[in-house]
Amino acid sequence: FKDAGIRYFRQILVYVKPGPHDAMVVQVADRLAKANDAELNFACFLPYDMPTQVSQARADYVDQLRQHCSVTTRTVVLEDDNLETAIIKVAGAFDLLVMGGPPDRAFRARFFGTMEDKITRESACSVLWLKTSRKQGHDVSGLKTVDAEESFRLKDYLRDDCVVVCSDITRKEQLFKG
Numbered sequence: 001f002k003d004a005g006i007r008y009f010r011q012i013l014v015y016v017k018p019g020p021h022d023a024m025v026v027q028v029a030d031r032l033a034k035a036n037d038a039e040l041n042f043a044c045f046l047p048y049d050m051p052t053q054v055s056q057a058r059a060d061y062v063d064q065l066r067q068h069c070s071v072t073t074r075t076v077v078l079e080d081d082n083l084e085t086a087i088i089k090v091a092g093a094f095d096l097l098v099m100g101g102p103p104d105r106a107f108r109a110r111f112f113g114t115m116e117d118k119i120t121r122e123s124a125c126s127v128l129w130l131k132t133s134r135k136q137g138h139d140v141s142g143l144k145t146v147d148a149e150e151s152f153r154l155k156d157y158l159r160d161d162c163v164v165v166c167s168d169i170t171r172k173e174q175l176f177k178g
Contacts, residue, residue, distance in 0.1 A: 001126070001127070001128050001129070002120050002121075002123070002126055002127040002128075003126055004123075004124065004125050004126040004127075005126075006095045006096070006125065006126050008036065008095065009032065009036045009038050009095045009096045009126070010036065010037070010038050010039065010095055011038060011039050011041065011093065011094045011095050011096075012029055012032060012033050012036075012038050012039065012040050012041065012094065012095065012096045012097075012098060013041050013042075013043055013076065013087075013090070013091060013094040013096070013097045013098070013125070014026065014029045014040060014041065014042050014043065014097075014098050014099070015042075015043040015045075015087060015097065015098075015099040016042070016062070016065060016099065016100065017100070018061060019100060020100075020132055021100030021101065021130055021131055021132055022065065022100065023068075024100075024130050024132055025098055025099060025100050025130050026065050026068055026069065027068070028098065028128075028130055029069075029098040030068070030069040030070055030071060032096070032098070033069075033071045034070060034071050038071075038095070038096075039071075039072070039074070040069060040071050040072070040073045040074075041073070041074050041075070041076045041094065042062045042065065042066055042073060042074070042075050042076065043075075043076050043078055043086075043087060043090070044058055044059055044062045044075050044076065044077050044078065045058070045078045045080070045083050045086055045087075046058060046059075046077060046078065046079050047079075047080070047081055047083075048079060048080070048081055049081075059075070059077075062075055063075070076090060078090060083115065084115055084118050084119055084122075087119050087123070088118075088119060088122045088123055091119075091123035091124055091125045091127075092123075092124035092125065094125045095125055095126065096125055096126045096127070096128060097119070097123055097125050097126070097127045097128070098127075098128045098130065099116065099119070099127070099128075099129060099130070100116075100129065100130060100131060101116060101129035101130060101131030102114035102115070102116040102117065102129070116129060
C-alpha cells in the first residue's frame with residue numbers, strides 16, 4: 001500500500017489483467033467501494049496499434065469483471081502506446097488505484113523494478129497491490145456479490161500465518177521501523 005495522504009476514497013480505479021489475482025482485486029475493490037460509498041472505475045488499456053479483435057476481447061473481459069460488482073461501475077478506456085504512462089496519467093483523477101501485485105521478482109526486476117513499482121512510485125493517488133499466496137488462486141467465476149447488510153471482515157480473507165499482531169504499536173511509522 002502506498003499512502004498518498006488521501007483521507008477518503010471516493011473515486012477508485014481498478015486495473016486488472018488476466019491472471020491469478022484478478023478475481024481477488026475485483027472483490028476487494030468492490031468491497032472498498034461499498035464501504036467508502038465510492039465510485040468504482042475499471043481501467044481498460046488499449047494500445048493504439050492493437051487489432052480490433054484483441055481490443056474487443058479486452059473490453060469484454062473488463063465488462064465481465066464489472067458484472068461481479070455490487071456497486072455501480074464504469075469503464076475508463078486508456079488509449080496510449082505505453083500502459084505505465086496511461087495509468088500514471090489518469091491516476092491523478094482518482095483517490096485509490098487497486099491492482100494485482102507484481103509477479104515474483106526476477107533478477108532484473110530486483111534492480112530495475114517492475115511495471116507495478118513504477119506505476120506506484122509515479123501515481124498521484126494512493127495505490128493498493130493485492131496478491132494471492134503462491135498456493136492459492138482465485139477463480140473469477142466464483143466471485144459473489146455482497147449484500148449491503150453483509151459485513152466485511154478483512155480477517156476472513158487472510159491466512160492465519162500471514163497475520164502478526166503488534167499490540168504495542170500505535171503509529172504506522174513504528175510498524176515499518178527495522
